[in-house]
Each structure stands twice: as structure tokens, then as C-alpha cells.
Amino acid sequence: xxxxxxxxxxxxxxxxxxxxxxxxxxxxxxxxxxxxxxxxxxxxxxxxxxxxxxxxxxxxxxxxxxxxxxxxxxxxxxxxxxxxxxxxxxxxxxxxxxxxxxxxxxxxxxxxxxxxxxxxxxxxxxxxxxxxxxxxxxxxxxxxxxxxxxxxxxxxxxxxxxxxxxxxxxxxxxxxxxxxxxxxxxxxxxxxxxxxxxxxxxxxxxxxxxxxxxxxxxxxxxxxxxxxxxxxxxxxxxxxxxxxxxxxxxxxxxxxxxxxxxxxxxxxxxxxxxxxxxxxxxxxxxxxxxxxxxxxxxxxxxxxxxxxxxxxxxxxxxxxxxxxxxxxxxxxxxxxxxxxxxxxxxxxxxxxx
Amino acid sequence: xxxxxxxxxxxxxxxxxxxxxxxxxxxxxxxxxxxxxxxxxxxxxxxxxxxxxxxxxxxxxxxxxxxxxxxxxxxxxxxxxxxxxxxxxxxxxxxxxxxxxxxxxxxxxxxxxxxxxxxxxxxxxxxxxxxxxxxxxxxxxxxxxxxxxxxxxxxxxxxxxxxxxxxxxxxxxxxxxxxxxxxxxxxxxxxxxxxxxxxxxxxxxxxxxxxxxxxxxxxxxxxxxxxxxxxxxxxxxxxxxxxxxxxxxxxxxxxxxxxxxxxxxxxxxxxxxxxxxxxxxxxxxxxxxxxxxxxxxxxxxxxxxxxxxxxxxxxxxxxxxxxxxxxxxxxxxxxxxxxxxxxxxxxxxxxxx
DNA sequence: AAATTTTCCGTGTGCGTACACGAAATTAAA
DNA sequence: TTTAATTTCGTGTACGCACACGGAAAATTT
Numbered sequence: 001x002x003x004x005x006x007x008x009x010x011x012x013x014x015x016x017x018x019x020x021x022x023x024x025x026x027x028x029x030x031x032x033x034x035x036x037x038x039x040x041x042x043x044x045x046x047x048x049x050x051x052x053x054x055x056x057x058x059x060x061x062x063x064x065x066x067x068x069x070x071x072x073x074x075x076x077x078x079x080x081x082x083x084x085x086x087x088x089x090x091x092x093x094x095x096x097x098x099x100x101x102x103x104x105x106x107x108x109x110x111x112x113x114x115x116x117x118x119x120x121x122x123x124x125x126x127x128x129x130x131x132x133x134x135x136x137x138x139x140x141x142x143x144x145x146x147x148x149x150x151x152x153x154x155x156x157x158x159x160x161x162x163x164x165x166x167x168x169x170x171x172x173x174x175x176x177x178x179x180x181x182x183x184x185x186x187x188x189x190x191x192x193x194x195x196x197x198x199x200x201x202x203x204x205x206x207x208x209x210x211x212x213x214x215x216x217x218x219x220x221x222x223x224x225x226x227x228x229x230x231x232x233x234x235x236x237x238x239x240x241x242x243x244x245x246x247x248x249x250x251x252x253x254x255x256x257x258x259x260x261x262x263x264x265x266x267x268x269x270x271x272x273x274x275x276x277x278x279x280x281x282x283x284x285x286x287x288x289x290x291x292x293x294x295x296x297x298x299x300x301x302x303x304x305x306x307x308x309x310x311x312x313x314x315x316x317x318x319x320x321x322x323x324x325x326x327x328x329x330x331x332x333x334x335x336x337x338x339x340x341x342x343x344x345x346x347x348x349x350x351x352x353x
Numbered sequence: 354x355x356x357x358x359x360x361x362x363x364x365x366x367x368x369x370x371x372x373x374x375x376x377x378x379x380x381x382x383x384x385x386x387x388x389x390x391x392x393x394x395x396x397x398x399x400x401x402x403x404x405x406x407x408x409x410x411x412x413x414x415x416x417x418x419x420x421x422x423x424x425x426x427x428x429x430x431x432x433x434x435x436x437x438x439x440x441x442x443x444x445x446x447x448x449x450x451x452x453x454x455x456x457x458x459x460x461x462x463x464x465x466x467x468x469x470x471x472x473x474x475x476x477x478x479x480x481x482x483x484x485x486x487x488x489x490x491x492x493x494x495x496x497x498x499x500x501x502x503x504x505x506x507x508x509x510x511x512x513x514x515x516x517x518x519x520x521x522x523x524x525x526x527x528x529x530x531x532x533x534x535x536x537x538x539x540x541x542x543x544x545x546x547x548x549x550x551x552x553x554x555x556x557x558x559x560x561x562x563x564x565x566x567x568x569x570x571x572x573x574x575x576x577x578x579x580x581x582x583x584x585x586x587x588x589x590x591x592x593x594x595x596x597x598x599x600x601x602x603x604x605x606x607x608x609x610x611x612x613x614x615x616x617x618x619x620x621x622x623x624x625x626x627x628x629x630x631x632x633x634x635x636x637x638x639x640x641x642x643x644x645x646x647x648x649x650x651x652x653x654x655x656x657x658x659x660x661x662x663x664x665x666x667x668x669x670x671x672x673x674x675x676x677x678x679x680x681x682x683x684x685x686x687x688x689x690x691x692x693x694x695x696x697x698x699x700x701x702x703x704x705x706x
Numbered sequence: 707a708a709a710t711t712t713t714c715c716g717t718g719t720g721c722g723t724a725c726a727c728g729a730a731a732t733t734a735a736a
Numbered sequence: 737t738t739t740a741a742t743t744t745c746g747t748g749t750a751c752g753c754a755c756a757c758g759g760a761a762a763a764t765t766t
């Protein structure tokens with residue numbers, strides 16, 4: 001039960017190791033006849049190359065690149081850590097890795113960096129496609145060079161990505177809906193709060209909202225709750241407070257609103273505002289384990305956070321490239337990460353994911 | 354910025370590769386003076402061995418073993434898959450792996466298998482210590498042989514395990530409590546249902562119950578709910594139905610019980626019984642993604658399941674051995690996996706974890 | 707001082723694969 | 737048929753490390 005090597009199948013075929021190597025790598029210079037014989041022997045002896053010896057002997061180093069926002073945006077710290085953690089593991093296999101960052105809202109630099117990546121001709125790319133308009137052309141250039149790329153966190157349908165690693169946005173909205181539905185009594189009113197931005201991409205916010213609405217449309221018995229949506233284009237505390245006060249005041253009975261769903265990680269702004277305008281007893285659900293959100297979850301001003309496993313998004317993206325390119329495995333087109341429901345009680349176990 | 358090899362530090366020290374190799378492996382036959390010089394050079398040049406070349410050159414294969422219940426118990430299928438998935442990844446490094454199984458309730462065979470493992474003198478072991486009494490002695494034999502072992506799923510404090518991979522049972526009880534607390538109105542009554550067994554180990558059931566109770570003791574405003582505990586030593590449908598009917602009947606107002614917490618994966622029994630005795634509108638929380646539980650979650654007879662990431666438990670246990678033994682890394686003493694909160698809406702993303 | 711032992715160290719080979727180089731075999735051109 | 741041009745294949749070396757073997761140097765004994 002010893003390991004089958006390249007020499008075994010050379011012997012078995014009556015040729016030399018070099019020849020076998022040539023057919024394995026499709027490097028030509030082998031007659032069709034012997035080529036067939038070698039291939040048969042490979043199948044028969046069930047040979048599979050030793051990945052260790054392979055990358056030891058191969059002098060060339062593969063280069064991976066990643067395009068993602070700068071760490072100044074707190075959400076993007078974890079994915080970067082995941083990328084690098086995965087890289088450390090595959091580094092011994094002769095993989096180089098370079099990050100290309102851009103300021104979160106800076107569309108121009110995003111495209112510039114993407115082109116820079118294409119020009120550097122890496123062997124694989126991870127992209128967080130924060131901006132999706134005008135993505136067609138630079139992405140096409142990548143594809144023309146035959147460079148595979150993985151989408152991380154956000155998806156861009158109209159393209160031939162190798163794999164997508166992230167969350168099912170619409171379904172995460174349904175999860176949020178379920179939680180609020182359980183938490184608040186019949187007749188309660190629910191607020192959806194969208195922090196939209198003219199500069200960034202908001203498509204996943206829409207998906208989340210839609211999933212949320214879907215739930216209340218389809219779940220039997222849940223339709224009795226009224227739902228109100230606010231789209232806000234501000235992050236200024238005072239504005240948010242006023243906005244909330246106004247909408248809470250609109251309702252005849254101010255106690256009626258009993259739940260708020262914030263469709264992104266800015267939920268801490270709402271928590272702050274609710275505290276300021278002295279509104280307790282409103283269930284609050286939002287996204288992501290930012291420090292400020294964690295704080296509010298711990299002191300119960302936020303009730304649920306939905307986690308996206310940002311670290312794993314990065315980790316898995318790199319591993320996907322590795323599996324596809326080095327191990328030559330099939331990789332799934334979509335890798336949906338779990339939609340984590342996080343409370344004060346279980347948050348400690350999600351902090352590094 | 355090229356890679357530092359054993360030859361680089363040999364040159365730098367003025368000795369040969371063989372000598373460097375001897376000090377790296379503490380194989381003696383090196384004078385104290387040159388030994389020091391080599392060690393300094395290693396530090397200075399920041400040398401770290403190439404794990405690929407290392408395991409390629411090393412002829413010896415390490416052997417890992419795992420002790421866990423048979424797959425006839427549905428819970429233990431996933432951990433076994435995780436073990437094997439991890440093994441496939443590290444197999445190229447010359448790792449062999451053997452499973453030792455035992456019938457879930459068969460204490461004698463458990464110990465017999467544990468001793469068999471010890472006698473086979475593996476290089477690392479994963480143990481699911483389902484039975485903890487009398488564990489002292491066979492475990493001591495393992496330790497005397499200097500064989501490191503990882504606890505999977507269950508912990509056994511009184512021992513020098515390398516690492517524990519599993520869930521914080523008590524905290525998971527708190528999570529369950531939080532969920533029921535949110536779901537049911539003030540004045541509602543809650544039932545804790547323990548499926549105890551005279552044959553198996555119940556310690557984590559106790560922890561879960563205690564965490565559950567703790568929550569209601571400490572969380573402000575939550576204490577207003579009455580809590581009742583049932584310990585059942587049966588898995589016969591009729592018995593369970595009678596038991597539930599009886600306790601539901603005990604209460605003056607039968608509608609008062611609005612939540613049931615089942616402390617293990619047998620929650621499907623309760624779901625079945627509730628259906629049989631025509632009790633809807635009772636929130637039900639339990640553990641683990643068994644097929645029957647999933648079914649009930651999907652048709653809303655179970656509201657929340659708490660997931661333990663059984664696949665990852667297996668996966669991480671093997672990887673932990675690998676990191677400790679092959680990569681010679683520090684491994685954390687306790688590796689608590691997330692306490693997943695699972696509903697109908699997000700279950701699809703947890704099925705393989 | 708020679709003989710013996712002990713300590714210390716260098717050399718060489720192999721792990722399984724990649725790839726360059728050149729030789730042999732085949733085919734095409736003369 | 738001879739020679740040149742191609743095609744096809746074998747050999748050798750390298751990747752970074754582990755380990756066996758044996759030899760030189762030092763320490764110890766006669």
C-alpha cells in the first residue's frame with residue numbers, strides 16, 4: 001500500500017520519468033501512442049501527484065492579489081485578516097500575495113486599482129466589488145488575460161467569476177424579519193431603516209429589505225404588523241435623532257413602533273439616537289460586529305446582530321483560489337456563508353469569525 | 354528577499370548543513386560553542402524550516418487516531434465527516450488516520466477501544482469522552498506514553514488534554530433562555546425538558562439547564578416567568594405524550610406554558626408529542642440539526658435549534674493535532690465553537706457545518 | 707608518544723517532482 | 737543512400753530537508 005510515484009507509472013509503461021512528466025503537464029513532445037499508454041497507467045495505478053514535492057520542485061511562485069476597501073472602514077478589517085490568515089497557510093506552497101486597497105467611497109481609485117491588478121498579471125484575484133457600475137470593462141480585461149477571480153462579500157451577476165463567497169442578502173433579511181416577528185406582539189409596528197449613500201453601492205441593502213418584506217408577506221399570521229420604511233442619507237447624529245423623533249411622533253400611539261430593522265452595520269447610530277430621545281423597549285436588529293454595535297448589544301440597546309463571517313469571507317476566498325489553481329479542484333460557484341444570529345449571550349464566540 | 358534555507362545559516366555560521374540539522378533537531382553530537390553560533394544565526398536570519406521539504410524528506414508517517422461513537426447515532430455522523438475532511442487535507446504530509454468506534458451506550462467497548470488506541474501507540478488522538486467515570490486510568494496510560502490527545506465535543510476537566518474543541522454548554526443554555534425570553538410574553542410559563550439516560554453521560558445537559566436558569570435569575574426583568582423542569586428517562590412516544598399532557602394539565606390555565614426548552618437533540622420527540630396532543634403556539638427550542646429536527650423546524654413546530662457545528666468539531670480536532678505535532682505551534686487549551694442560533698430561515702446555510 | 711576512545715563534524719544520498727539539455731529515433735529533403 | 741530537419745524521449749540536476757556513514761580532531765588511556 002505504498003505511494004504511487006511518477007517513476008512507478010514510468011516503469012509500468014516502459015518509458016522514463018521525463019516522458020511521464022511531459023504528458024502530465026501536456027507539454028507536448030510525446031507521441032500519441034505513448035501518451036495514451038501513460039494516461040492509462042495513471043488511471044490504472046490511480047496515481048495522483050504529490051502536492052508537496054510538486055511545489056518544492058517548481059521554482060515559480062504564483063501570485064494572488066486582492067482588491068478591497070481600506071481598513072479605515074471598520075467592516076473591512078476582518079476580511080483582510082482572513083485573506084492574510086489563509087495566505088500564511090498556503091505560503092509554503094510558493095504563493096505570493098498582494099493587497100490592493102482603495103478608499104471606501106472612491107470609485108475612481110477602485111477602478112484604477114483594478115486595472116493595476118490586471119496589468120501586474122497575477123495568477124488569481126479576489127475582488128470585493130463595492131462598485132458595480134462600469135465594472136464590465138475592467139473585468140473583461142481580467143478575463144481576457146485568463147485570470148480567474150473570486151468575488152468576496154458582494155456579487156456581480158453579469159460576469160464569469162470563479163466563485164462568490166459571501167452571504168445571501170435577501171435571505172438574511174428574512175432572518176431579521178423572523179426575529180422581530182417573534183419578539184414583538186401582534187399589532188406592533190416595525191420600522192425599516194436604510195442608511196443609503198449616493199456614493200456607494202446599495203444593492204444588498206435593497207435585497208435585505210426585500211427579504212424582510214417577503215417574510216411578512218408570506219409567513220402565515222405575520223402579516224398583521226405594519227411596516228414603515230425610512231431611507232436616510234445622513235450619518236449625522238442630530239439628523240438621525242430628528243428623523244426618528246419625527247417618525248415616532250407621526251404615529252398616533254407612540255408605543256406602537258416596537259421594532260426597528262437597520263439594513264446595514266450603521267445600526268449603532270440608531271441605538272445612539274434611541275438612547276438620546278429616551279426610547280427604550282424598541283427591539284433593534286442590525287448587521288455586523290463592529291465595536292460600537294458590540295457595545296450596544298452588550299448593554300441591550302441592540303437585541304440582535306446578524307453576522308456575515310467577514311473573516312471567513314476573506315479566508316475562504318483565498319483558499320478557493322488555491323483549490324482551483326493549485327489543487328485543480330472544482331470549486332462551487334456560490335459559497336454562501338451562514339447567516340449568524342448573534343445576541344449578548346453568544347457574541348463572544350463570533351468575535352473572530 | 355529570497356527564502357532562508359538550512360544552507361544559508363550553515364554558510365553564515367561556517368559549518369555544514371548536517372551540523373545545522375543536528376542542532377535543529379537536538380540530535381546532539383554538536384559542541385556547545387557551534388551550537389550556540391548556529392542558534393544565533395537561525396534567529397538572526399529568521400530561518401524557519403520549509404514544512405514541505407521537511408515532510409517530503411522525512412520517511413516516517415505519523416499516525417492519528419480518533420475515538421467516537423458509531424454513526425448509528427445520527428449526531429456523530431458529522432463529526433466523523435469533519436475528521437476525515439481534515440485528514441484528507443493533511444494526508445500529503447504523511448499522516449495516517451484510523452477511527453475507533455464504539456456503540457453509543459456501550460461503556461465497556463468504549464474503554465476497550467481506548468486501550469486499543471493506547472496500545473497501537475499513535476502520535477496523536479482525538480477523543481469524544483462520552484463516558485467520563487473511570488476515565489482516569491486509561492487516560493493516564495495514554496499520557497504515560499506521551500501521546501497528546503484532544504477532547505472533542507465533551508470535556509473532562511481532570512486531565513491534561515492538549516485542547517478541547519466544542520461548545521460552552523452553560524452559555525448555550527443562556528442563549529436558549531434569551532430566545533424564549535424574547536418570544537413569550539410576561540407571565541408565561543416555561544418548561545425545561547431533560548431526556549436523561551442512566552447509561553450515558555448527562556453532564557452537559559445539566560450545564561445547559563443551569564445556564565438557562567442563570568439567565569432568568571440574572572437578566573433584569575426576565576424573572577417574572579415561571580420555570581418548571583421535567584426529567585424523563587424514556588424515549589417512547591406514548592410516555593412522552595402522557596408526561597406532557599400531565600404537566601400541561603397541572604397548570605390551572607393550560608395556556609400558560611408558552612415555551613419549552615429541550616436540553617438535547619431529542620427535541621423532535623417533544624415536537625411529535627405536541628402535535629399529537631394538539632398543542633400549538635408553544636415555542637420550542639432544542640439542539641442539533643438532526644434530520645427529524647430539521648423537518649420540524651421547517652414546518653414551524655420547532656422554533657429555534659441551537660447548532661454545535663459538529664462537522665467543524667471533527668475538522669478542528671484533527672487540525673489541532675496537526676498544528677501541535679507537525680507545525681509545532683501553540684494551540685489554545687479551549688476552542689469554543691460558536692453557539693449557532695438556527696431558524697427556518699437560515700438553516701440551509703448550516704447544514705454542512 | 708603511540709594507541710585507543712570519544713567528541714564533533716562534513717559528505718552523500720534520497721524523498722517526488724519539474725525542467726533543461728542533449729541524444730536517439732523518425733521523417734523529410736537532397 | 738546520405739544528410740538535414742524534426743520529433744520523441746532519456747538523463748541529470750535542483751528544490752530544501754533528514755539522516756546514515758565515515759573521517760578528522762580532540763580527549764583519554766596505555
